[in-house]
Amino acid sequence: MIKVLLADDQALVRGAFAAMLGLEPDIEVVAQVSAGDEVVAAARRTEPHVALLDVQMPGVDGLTAAAELRKTVPGCRVIVCTTFGRPGYLARAMAAGAAGFVVKDATPEQLVDAVRRVHAGLRVVDPALAAESLATGHSPLTDRERDVLAVARDGGTVADLAKALHLSEGTVRNHLSAAIGKTGARTRAEAVRVAEDSGWL
């Protein structure tokens, strides 16, 4: 029996995944959590073989949860599962020690297959996404530029960003200008979009 831990903030899809995986004779869902910071505790308690983590979760994000899990419960292998095939997500997931990466566009068979393969010690990655990840490369943004873009996501003025980050307005504009240049965008909003779609935020 492969013991599986599920982490997804949406109760409906979490329950549905549990029902689907429960249909497999060799798979058993031993824990379900709805937030990233519950993952480690649940894994300690139930000692699953495989953890299926969503990226988007309230509180601690699925990728950092994966990293923590690898440290504290090394026996548990991790599959990261996400709605968006952002290249940066794959890179960060692999850097966090994940053994598998599955997009929610995949078929149910691919998911259970991924669980079995990962449990067997293999790595599972969507080849198309891997190629895109290599093509996109890793983030050209510096830490500060990333911060600025992240805060700029909800569309405030430069003054707002400066206040939020405790910076001078001129500095914010410089960081924004650099980020716009590096992302190949021509507007702040465009830069935010590019960075977000690439998984750089």
Next chain:
Amino acid sequence: MIKVLLADDQALVRGAFAAMLGLEPDIEVVAQVSAGDEVVAAARRTEPHVALLDVQMPGVDGLTAAAELRKTVPGCRVIVCTTFGRPGYLARAMAAGAAGFVVKDATPEQLVDAVRRVHAGLRVVDPALAAESLATGHSPLTDRERDVLAVARDGGTVADLAKALHLSEGTVRNHLSAAIGKTGARTRAEAVRVAEDSGWL
């Protein structure tokens, strides 16, 4: 037996939903589609009692698919299911003749319960979301303002918007200014965010 049609672009959650609903003794999933424009054809073929439609789908959106379905297959009742609890989505779903509205944060029990209630002729709506929908009210935006904001989502300059909509730059700025005022925002990006979160796009 309640015959159910599933429509969701993400194969994984679609399959998982099917597995979950299939566990119920009185529910049978008779069709699964991945796009809005396949809904009507599949419903004609399989004559389901209840259709579970996601809002976000490639091609035809789940809300317009709901409206078409109500027209062409009146015997099939509709539940709209979405990731985001946007007030405007609820309003549009009800306007499209949907009998139920379920957010993906709900529990699995709530979903199967909704299927049964809707099949029994009742209406099912999350009360909290209904309250928020009433509070938000319906879109204050005119058609053109909505169009402009929709195009402005991917962050182009005014010139880009004008070209895309075949309008004068001044007109675009006027519409944007009006939209910003009506949404209570102070930036174009903020206005886009507000309108999007309210389900007005």
Next chain:
DNA sequence: AACAGCCCATGACATCTGTCACGCCGGGGT
């Protein structure tokens, strides 16, 4: 020690953006 890279800041400049006033047109209302 010299160097490169990043962060922070300032000042200046051209351009873009948001706002306002105004006008024209067409389709509903009463």
Next chain:
DNA sequence: ACCCCGGCGTGACAGATGTCATGGGCTGTT
């Protein structure tokens, strides 16, 4: 017939934004 509202456009103006040059402080590398 009238008025109101929405769409479209122009012109003008203050303020915000993006770009550039420049400089100081800091860290890590060679």
